Amino acid sequence: MANIGWDTGRIHTAQVLPPQDEDAGLNTMNTIQEVFSAFIQQFHINGVYIYRDQLRQNVMLKRHLLDVDVGHLIAFNQELAHHLTQKPTELLPLFEKAIQLHAKRIINVNPNVEFEGEDYQVVLHSSANMIKIRHLNANSISKLVRISGIIIAASPLTSKATSLTLRCKTCQKTRKLPIQAGFSGINMPRTCDLSVGAEPNPTGCGLDPYVVDHDKSVCVDQQILKLQESPDDVPVGELPRHVLLSADRDLTNRVVPGSRATIMGIYSVFQTKPGRGNNAIAIRTPYIRVVGINTETDASGRKRNFTDEEEEEFIAMSREPGLYQKFANSIAPSIFGNHDIKKAISCLLFGGSKNVLPDGMKLRGDINVLLLGDPGTAKSQLLKFVEKVSPISVYTSGKGSSAAGLTASVVREPSTREFYLEGGAMVLADGGVVCIDEFDKMRDEDRVAIHEAMEQQTISIAKAGITTILNSRTSVLAAANPVFGRYDDMRSAGENIDFQTTILSRFDMIFILKDEHNEGRDMTIARHVMNVHMDRPSETAASEISIEKMKNYISYCKLKSAPRLTKEAAEKLSSHFVGIRSTVGHMQDMEGVRTSIPITIRQLEAIIRISESLAKITLSPRANEQHVDEAIRLFKFSTMDAVNAGTMDGKTRQQGAEEVRHVEEAIRRRVAIGSQIPTAVLVRELESQGYNSRNVERAIFMLERQEVLQYTNMRKSVRRQRM
Secondary structure (H helix, E strand, O other): OOOOOOOOOOOOOHHHOOOOOOOOOOOOHHHHHHHHHHHHHHOOEOOEOHHHHHHHHHHHOOOOEEEEEHHHHHHHOHHHHHHHHHOHHHHHHHHHHHHHHHHHHHOOOOOOOOOOOOOOEEEEEOOOOOOOHHHOOHHHOOOEEEEEEEEEEEOOOEEEEEEEEEEEOOOOOEEEEEOOOOOOOOOOOOOOOOOEOOEOOOOOOOOOOEEEOHHHOEEEEEEEEEEEOOHHHOOOOOOOOEEEEEEEHHHOOOOOOOOEEEEEEEEEEEOOOOOOOOOOOOOOEEEEEEEEEEEOEOOOOOEOOOOHHHHHHHHHHHOOOOHHHHHHHOOOOOOOOOHHHHHHHHHHHHOOOOEEOOOOOEEOOOOOEEEEEOOOOOHHHHHHHHHHHOOOEEEEEOOOOOHHHHOEEEEEOOOOOOEEEEEOHHHHOOOOEEEEEOHHHOOHHHHHOOHHHHHOOEEEEEEOOEEEEEEOOOEEEEEEOOOOOOOOOOOOHHHHOOOOHHHHOOOOEEEEEOOOOOHHHHHHHHHHHHHHHOOOOOHHHOOOOOHHHHHHHHHHHHHHOOOEEOHHHHHHHHHHHHHHHHHHHHHHHHHOOOOOOOOOHHHHHHHHHHHHHHHHHOOOOEEOHHHHHHHHHHHHHHHHHHHHOOOOOHHHHHHHHHHHHHHHHHHHHHOOOOOEEEHHHHHHHHHHOOOOHHHHHHHHHHHHHOOOEEEEOOOOEEEEOOO
16 A cells, blocks of 8 residues: 655545544545535525526536635525535545535436546635734644635746556556545555455565556646735834745636735645755655636736725825815824825825837836936935825845845745746736835846836846746836935036936936925924924815825725826827927027936826826816816926926026136136046146135046046046047
8 A cells, every 4th residue: 555644645535545534424534525515506695596607607617616705605504614624635535525526417327337538636725814924823733724825936837746657567467546636646566466366466566566657547727926025014124935836737827927916725845855954754844736726816806896885985085175185184293295296196095097009119107207306305205105095015125135125036946946937026016116215326237137127117137048028017206316416516417317317207207305494384394293293283284185095085086097198188298298399409509418317208108197097086087177287297207307406597697608718728728637636636636726615526527427437436536538
């Protein structure tokens, strides 16, 4: 007989099972199977026989499954439902056997005749309380559990044998050996028990006589998933935990990395391969055998189900006057001022409408915002609040983020040695917001990795033989500091913003936050901060809408609304964009240099997206001229102000640029190629020649960017490198 361990083998057929303990009404496996059959045939709600009709439809469509609500099973037979949650491994095969018998009756096959068809699968879903992944323990083993999280990895499909056909090499007799689903293994029998009639003959065929006949074995599809707990469930200071999932048959290929899912499964254990410290026989590795997958959000990351009461509340909320202002006031209410930035963040949370053109080209609807400003202007606090209020969000810091961490990484599976993809922040936030703090501290090669994700909203991977495209339909909210730590009004925007034009053009709105010294404003801010710290929030610090209601309303608006521009609004917007382009072109002619923040067709699309998001806030199907006016005002306050930042009148700028060129020529004459001079000495000499200290610093900065000069000795000296 097979040597089957407690974690590897199970009994699968009702004929060989011994009677269970004397439980009231359910004392044998045949009785349990009959009750399951009665449930399929007799359960109804308001005269509708749910599972009988569902099974008939699935049989005709050749779908070999039955989706069962555990709540319905509880209403039909509470004792049976209790047994199913406590001993699912023993009862689920009986449930599937009952489904198989009913399927035979539907297609007019005699139930007593062996039917060579596919086995039917039970898929369970429930509304029971969920268990957090970090709360799963030994008491949950072999029981039905319900957990939720984010799918971070999905392996390719493999074939798992459910019944092996063994053939004796000596006497050519065959036998079948059932194998439990999941990661459970099997121990091959050491002797041939069928060599002499019905009498076992352990030595007649020798030891280990069996070989596997693969052609006659039964296999099913199996997929290995990795589920990580949601960021909301991770305590501060701890790493998120994950658990392995084993999905088979119709439950494969249901989810992709980045999906948020609720899993019903059997908490099981398996013996890892020996080696590398895993030699302890009594130690088992836990995993979950999936018996039901429910994705909480659709492909765009939006919540699917809302109750009638919630819908009525949201529709009434959308009709309230001044909802746009009220929503903006509810964003980070403890932060004083920044009203236009909060309005822009409101637009970012709702997003515009995604377009799929007839030729298949996709135009993004998500809005990207960059906050560039001095330290202490509450940029990080705004990012943290957006992480809390967005239905799907990931917060990361630029210095601690790599290109692979933001996009995707290729990982080798230890057991199979195969490569598979693990999604990064942009993939996990699919349908939500990625908050990137310290954006300027990122390395250039890491920042370039998100170019495609910000515009095309995909991530292309070609690594280790894997060539694929992942979705990253996400908005980006980034915060950064200027080049010199603080914004310098005497310098142009290009000198303050150390970003390439390619990344700046992908931001729909760019805000410059300056820590200006104003006594009246400083007193107001100080009073506001003191009230917050003394638990006496002022009127501006009180949130008008709760975070939970904001989160649900955002999900509802994304699901129900996709506004489009009216004809009048489109004409007004197009004429205004032509005016913006001509203004910027005239300014560049006056300045003699191109602005580092470009105004391109992307900026026209940005204003369209902002207009659509303003309409979406009130569930309006059309974005009218009022929405376009507010979108243009926000764009002027953000990106256009950033373009004009640091500019003076043309004559003064021209004189300043001329003096900087004179200083550059003086530096070239003073410092020979290959020589080195202390920075303080060079500055002092140039100032003694009558040059402005600000223009001297600016000339050194420009020469360094042109790689003519290079700082050495901790910026205390400069070396001339080339002409």
